[in-house]
Amino acid sequence: MNGMNVPFIGEVPSDIVVSWIVTILLGAALFWWLTTRRKWPLVWDYMTTTDNRKIGTMYILLSMVFFIRGGIDAMFIRTQLAIPENDFWVFQSQKYNEVFTTHGTVMIFFVSMPLLIGLMNIAVPLQLGANDLAFPYLNAISFWLFVAGGVIFNMAFFFNAAPNAGWTSYAPLATDTFTTGPNNNYYIFGLQVSGLGTIFTAINMIVTIFRLRAPGMKMTRMPLFSWATLITSFLIMIAFPVLTIALLLLMFDRIYGTSFFLGEYGDPVYWQHLFWIFGHPEVYILILPAFGIFSDVISTFSRKRVYGYTSMVVAIALIGLLGFMVWAHHMFTVGLGALANSIFAITTMLIAVPTGIKVFNWLFTMRKGVVRITTPMLFSLGFIPTFVIGGVTGVMLAVAAADYQYHDSYFVVAHFHYTMIGGTILGAFAGIYYWYPKMTGKMLDEKLGKWHFWLFIIGFHLTFMPQHFAGLNGMPRRVYTYTWEDGVFLLNFVSTIGAFLMGASMLFVAWNLYKTHRLTDPVGADPWDGRTLEWTVGSPAPEHPFQPVPQINSIDAYWYSKVERKRLPESEEARPSPIAIQTVAPVLLAGVLIVMSVGFIYGWVWMQIIGGIAALGFFIYRVFNDERKAVYRKEEES
Amino acid sequence: MNKRVLSFFVIAFLTGCQMRVLNPKSDTADTLTNLIYLSFGIMMLVLIVVFVLFVYFLRKFRERGKAKFNIPPDEKENKWLEITWTIVPVLLLAILAVPTVKATYDLTSKVSGSAxxxxxxxxxxxxxxxxxxxxxxxxxxxxxxxxxxxxxxxxxxxxxxxxxxxxxxxxxxxxxxxxxxxxxxxxxxxxxxxxxxxxxxxxxxxxxxxxxxxxxxxxxxxxxxxxxxxxx
The missing domain is CATH 2.60.40.420 (Cupredoxins -  blue copper proteins)
Structure with missing residues (x-):
């Protein structure tokens, strides 16, 4: 059962053979569908586009593919853990380690991040009254680097070399002394390449928000999702380079035999510091945009301005700032000493204050409003109690001494799924239902959306609530089985049922997509009775939608213009309009980087050289082919 | 949903006396268990306040037949409310922080202090x-x-x-x-x-x-x- 003899290749684990077969069948079906429906020109159009809506849509589409992948991994994990001393398929020992490593890494880097970045791409320029992101070409590069990173990381599994040191990839386990083979090289290069794309996106967002706001839209009139995007982008700019450096050092340890993280002069704890100096801001990078989405959605569907706008902005900024001062709470048990542990315990607790301010402001936005329960609102409402549970367990974990008990147990697993799913994923779903008309011009079916929500949220609590207690009963995380005497069977069994319920809820999404696109008519510009500028442009949002640019005189300007039954005034002032082009260069760069990465992953020097020269060639090509030069020259002449 | 979650939390916690972490058999584990119960108690307080407000606002202000076309007036945020939900959490956290630091010093000096x-x-x-x-x-x-x-x-x-x-x-x-x-x-x-x-x-x-x-x-x-x- 565990191994199959494949001709010409040799012994291969059966799960990989199955995945090959499934991939070939799905690939053939997709190819056939694209060909018979004559969709190839559409594919080519998307591949060569620099338009923010199209790129955002591709981000979300691809994250959903990775979501399925990470979700199937979760099903394998839960099936293996359903009953004590289980032997499900191949998922024990190293295979199980590969599955949870892949699940964690995919869900963080290739699902949550790109879902949010996709929504930023679609909504932020529209909310600001901008015609595109500041650097459309760079945006395409960001997206295709994310694709390249995703491809590299997922390739690992198909070549039977999935990373196996956990998504945190702790040294010295992740060094080549203890995990030989290419497995963890895939982790390094997958994250490195996609991380570069994320940094570029952050630069793009910051410049867009500072430079391209519509006339009159002061910073203090920006919708909260745009504010959250701005602060998140700063967090990315500071945190991601730390990951880049950490991965580089680990790569040198693995490939060139340096000893940053082990041996006489190295120290494995360095890795933990670097990883969490990146990693803790990272969880705020994942949650702040979701907070922004909830603020906009709750305000829209309460038909009221968001309560305490200023304190909401200050709270986001404070969370962002404090987020950099708490990393060592992931390392309470390392033995950093009582002083360090106490300081990090207190800074961690402090984060609860601005978060609490936000929760109360959301609640008071609903107060005295008219609360309309649509699917995006339902996801936002589900978020509040769920995330607060995750928040209070967060404070419990911050109690440094008590953390000696919770640390690395299922209590922690429960906590971070409450925040990451309860916050980020519910936020992404709310955003997708909310802005779907801007992406596609159609509205997702409300009834199926509500089915999705209820199955998902019930499944979610069934899955993760019992895990708190499994942790308190002494179940460590990252174990592939447990015994009857451990007394965690029922908790795990309920958890598994919940996980399959969550999986089933996603079938309603598939059904919803099918139904929406086959059976419903396009909707107008403002299907939700919205408040912000994205609802003034057509659905789906056209390229360069704001011509002429509106003049903004207040927060939620569009809403007040509707209340007063007037049109938004047009502005005389022009804003620089980013230049759209059709180019295949970003796709080629992604391909080149995949080639170079594979060269490093397997230590094939000739391939590294070819990839390196091609990547360098790309930069030279770009220097002589900047589409903006001609425009700038024209501007200077006039 | 919230009631269900809440009751599940409470019942499961009450039966938790058999759980290993909450069933301490040493001086150190005893301190930790007390700290866990303290933090759990304070956090339940927060949780209950949020859940009560959540359910109350949702029931009271949910859109009904004739309210459909109402446009609620804008309201200026209340400064005192904002101050309240900033100060009260700080106080609650201070109550939690003192025993946290004490226990952390007591236990951690044992953990990595000199012999x-x-x-x-x-x-x-x-x-x-x-x-x-x-x-x-x-x-x-x-x-x-x-x-x-x-x-x-x-x-x-x-x-x-x-x-x-x-x-x-x-x-x-x-x-x-x-x-x-x-x-x-x-x-x-x-x-x-x-x-x-x-x-x-x-x-x-x-x-x-x-x-x-x-x-x-x-x-x-x-x-x-x-x-x-x-x-x-």
């Missing part, structure tokens, strides 16, 4: 973690694998190190975790208060068979321990 920090009569056990077993060495040189034997009511100090990757030493009934690092020595001490057999586990993911890196802790009477440790 002189503990009372002179602590029994010393050397622990070596390696993929995938635990080696215990007692004061008289006796060694045991994956079986830790301790006398009741006697303070014991562990000096831990690893032969390969990072492990973490955890006996949920007796104490919290301490990481076991290669090339370094960490320390942990506690005084078991009840005879019995307790599960011990590696809590830090350490490779292929991390799951199987478990040990048993037998706490026995002083006399039985003496007999056991003298045995060849």
């Amino acid at each position: 002189g920090g503990s009372k002179g009569d602590a029994m010393i056990v050397e622990v070596v973690g390696q993929q995938y077993n635990w080696k215990f060495t007692y004061e008289n040189g006796k060694e045991s694998y994956d079986e830790l034997v301790l006398p009741v009511d006697q303070e014991v100090q562990f000096r831990l190190t690893s032969n390969d990757v990072i492990h973490s030493f955890w006996i949920p009934n007796l104490s919290g975790k301490i990481d076991v690092l290669p090339g370094e020595m960490t320390k942990l001490s506690f005084e078991p208060r009840e005879e019995g057999t307790y599960q011990g586990k590696c809590a830090e993911f350490c490779g292929a068979e991390h799951t199987l890196m478990r040990f048993e802790t037998k706490v026995m009477s002083q006399q039985s321990f003496e007999n056991w440790v003298q045995e060849e």
Whole structure:
């Protein structure tokens, strides 16, 4: 059962053979569908586009593919853990380690991040009254680097070399002394390449928000999702380079035999510091945009301005700032000493204050409003109690001494799924239902959306609530089985049922997509009775939608213009309009980087050289082919 | 939904007295359990306030037939409300922070302080973690694998190190975790208060068979321990 003899290749684990077969069948079906429906020109159009809506849509589409992948991994994990001393398929020992490593890494880097970045791409320029992101070409590069990173990381599994040191990839386990083979090289290069794309996106967002706001839209009139995007982008700019450096050092340890993280002069704890100096801001990078989405959605569907706008902005900024001062709470048990542990315990607790301010402001936005329960609102409402549970367990974990008990147990697993799913994923779903008309011009079916929500949220609590207690009963995380005497069977069994319920809820999404696109008519510009500028442009949002640019005189300007039954005034002032082009260069760069990465992953020097020269060639090509030069020259002449 | 979640939380927690972490059998574990209950209590307070407001606002302000076209007036945020939900959490956290820091100092000085920090009569056990077993060495040189034997009511100090990757030493009934690092020595001490057999586990993911890196802790009477440790 565990191994199959494949001709010409040799012994291969059966799960990989199955995945090959499934991939070939799905690939053939997709190819056939694209060909018979004559969709190839559409594919080519998307591949060569620099338009923010199209790129955002591709981000979300691809994250959903990775979501399925990470979700199937979760099903394998839960099936293996359903009953004590289980032997499900191949998922024990190293295979199980590969599955949870892949699940964690995919869900963080290739699902949550790109879902949010996709929504930023679609909504932020529209909310600001901008015609595109500041650097459309760079945006395409960001997206295709994310694709390249995703491809590299997922390739690992198909070549039977999935990373196996956990998504945190702790040294010295992740060094080549203890995990030989290419497995963890895939982790390094997958994250490195996609991380570069994320940094570029952050630069793009910051410049867009500072430079391209519509006339009159002061910073203090920006919708909260745009504010959250701005602060998140700063967090990315500071945190991601730390990951880049950490991965580089680990790569040198693995490939060139340096000893940053082990041996006489190295120290494995360095890795933990670097990883969490990146990693803790990272969880705020994942949650702040979701907070922004909830603020906009709750305000829209309460038909009221968001309560305490200023304190909401200050709270986001404070969370962002404090987020950099708490990393060592992931390392309470390392033995950093009582002083360090106490300081990090207190800074961690402090984060609860601005978060609490936000929760109360959301609640008071609903107060005295008219609360309309649509699917995006339902996801936002589900978020509040769920995330607060995750928040209070967060404070419990911050109690440094008590953390000696919770640390690395299922209590922690429960906590971070409450925040990451309860916050980020519910936020992404709310955003997708909310802005779907801007992406596609159609509205997702409300009834199926509500089915999705209820199955998902019930499944979610069934899955993760019992895990708190499994942790308190002494179940460590990252174990592939447990015994009857451990007394965690029922908790795990309920958890598994919940996980399959969550999986089933996603079938309603598939059904919803099918139904929406086959059976419903396009909707107008403002299907939700919205408040912000994205609802003034057509659905789906056209390229360069704001011509002429509106003049903004207040927060939620569009809403007040509707209340007063007037049109938004047009502005005389022009804003620089980013230049759209059709180019295949970003796709080629992604391909080149995949080639170079594979060269490093397997230590094939000739391939590294070819990839390196091609990547360098790309930069030279770009220097002589900047589409903006001609425009700038024209501007200077006039 | 909230009521369901809440009642589940409460019931499950009340039955939690059998859970290992909440069933302390040593002085250290006792302190930790009290801290867990304190933080849980304060946090339940917060949770209840949020849930009550949430349910109340949702029921009261949900869109009904005739309110459909109402446009609620804008309201200016109330400064005092904003101050309240800033100050009150700070106070609650302060109440939690004081015992947190105290316990952290009490227990952590034991964890990694100098050997002189503990009372002179602590029994010393050397622990070596390696993929995938635990080696215990007692004061008289006796060694045991994956079986830790301790006398009741006697303070014991562990000096831990690893032969390969990072492990973490955890006996949920007796104490919290301490990481076991290669090339370094960490320390942990506690005084078991009840005879019995307790599960011990590696809590830090350490490779292929991390799951199987478990040990048993037998706490026995002083006399039985003496007999056991003298045995060849």
